[in-house]
Amino acid sequence: MDFETLITLTTGITVLTCGLAVAGLHAYAAGRAQRQALVDRLAATGQIAPVGRRRRFGDLDRRLRRTKLGRKLELRLLATGLDVTPGEFFVYMLTAVAGLWLVGQATLAPFFGPIAGMLGIWAAVQFLNWQRQKRIERFINQLPELARILANATQAGLALRTAIGMAAEELEAPAGEELAKVANQLALGASMDDALGELADRLPSRELVVLVTTLVLSNRAGGQVVSALRNLTETLEERKETRREIRTQLSQVSMTSYAVPALGIGSLFLMNGVKDGALDRMTGSPAGQVAVIVAFVLYAIGFVMIRRLSRIDV
Known part of the structure; x- marks a missing residue:
């Protein structure tokens, strides 16, 4: 093979490679555009989470969506209009529960750690309900x-x-x-x-x-x-x-429903502040633990009853 043939062959291979590269880039750009259009269409119909920012905890989110609880959580998040995936909300909720558990255990007594964690789960559910109801009202x-x-x-x-x-x-x-x-x-x-x-x-x-x-x-x-x-x-x-008139008339009753359990939790901090270690000694016996659980149950019943009595369907 002489030198001129080698140059011709090299030039042909180079041109072919450049042509394939251009065709590949064009196919990649077209496929990316089609994928983005499909994602936008599915996000608009609520079949996937809306795009716009980088999603965290993707693996957990995919596994959670396969479960019944994850599908219910996804529907609830869609109803609230929040830009949060089920996996992100689940991780945020667990973080809040862990934080409240540690705070309740450190500031009150070790017995109040699990109770504070359950209050964190309740608060997360109530937050979703509040966001959903606010969106429905709007x-x-x-x-x-x-x-x-x-x-x-x-x-x-x-x-x-x-x-x-x-x-x-x-x-x-x-x-x-x-x-x-x-x-x-x-x-x-x-x-x-x-x-x-x-x-x-x-x-x-x-x-x-x-x-x-x-x-x-x-x-x-x-x-x-x-x-x-x-x-x-x-x-x-x-x-x-x-509806506006009824909501105005019942605003004080709604605030009372939240004030009742807040007073109960505040009394625990007051009791522990007046005498350090009082809650530790109180929850150190089975009778004291039962009394605390009964008190929390009664506060929860009071909250639910006030909310039920103040609910008027128009």
Whole structure:
């Protein structure tokens, strides 16, 4: 093989290698773009956690999602609108439980360590319930405007699917985010009944159930959807004002329900501060431990009863 042939062969191999490299980069970029589009679509429909930041504890999160508890936790987190995966929330909760366990054991007595840990789990569950309820309340307050937008869009001759997408763009969170999930599910081929039914399951409320039922029946059987939405808008406005008045009247009762157990926990710190080691001696006997457990149970019953009595369904 002479020198010129070697140069030609080398040049050909180099050109072929560069061509393959360019084709590989193009295929990689196209695949990455398709993957990102799929991830965005699945995140919008709530099938995976929303993207936007680097997720921690990925292995734990995948294993937790396979369990029944993990799936329930994932649905609860989706309803709260928090940008947290089930694995992250589980680790954060365990960290808080461990911290409260150590604080209760160090400041009060070793017996109060497990109790403080259980209070940490209860506090985490209550935090999720509070976030979920706050999101539901905000969504309910947006329902009159949502019904008005849907009525105007359908009166203009737009299909219900298009009207939902328009409402998702015009409304702020949480209504805009939830309707965007519904619109994406409809774009992926889900039926109107299933998409709206999942919305009602994520944010359960009587007002939303009435709106979903109206939309589903109108989409299934036809009829005067505009007049139904107009009447529903007026009804939702009245219910919104009624709920606001009831919530204002019962705000003091709600604060009392949290003040009762707080006074009980504060009395423990006061008792231990007045006489150092009093709780250690009290919980050193079985009778003292039983008395503490009974007291905590009574405080919990008082909290639940006050919350039940102050709950008025409108």
